Amino acid sequence: MHPCPHCQHTGVSTLAKLGSAYFAAATCQHCGKHSLIPGRAGHKALILWILLTWVFIGVAMFQQMSIYMLGTIPAFILAIDKCMLSEPLQPCQ
Numbered sequence: 001m002h003p004c005p006h007c008q009h010t011g012v013s014t015l016a017k018l019g020s021a022y023f024a025a026a027t028c029q030h031c032g033k034h035s036l037i038p039g040r041a042g043h044k045a046l047i048l049w050i051l052l053t054w055v056f057i058g059v060a061m062f063q064q065m066s067i068y069m070l071g072t073i074p075a076f077i078l079a080i081d082k083c084m085l086s087e088p089l090q091p092c093q
């Protein structure tokens with residue numbers, strides 16, 4: 001759960017927070033008000049994931065072992081955690 005910018009209680013779920021970047025505003029379970037993370041956080045996460053995936057592509061080609069391509073999965077989780085979940089929610093008007 002993540003802190004709500006309106007009431008400061010931890011009333012926003014992780015899934016709602018992630019969805020607020022592109023789909024629908026996150027609703028606080030405590031006060032019912034809406035908030036979202038800025039779209040640039042999602043873009044930063046996507047760019048970081050793509051760059052890290054290209055690093056793993058390079059390592060896989062250099063080592064001639066495609067198993068290194070599985071590195072894209074932890075790279076995706078890292079990008080979501082560092083760029084989107086760490087971003088504070090902003091209140092909707």
Ligand SMILES: [Zn+2]
Pocket residue numbers: 004005006007008009011028029030031032033
């Ligand atoms: Zn709230």
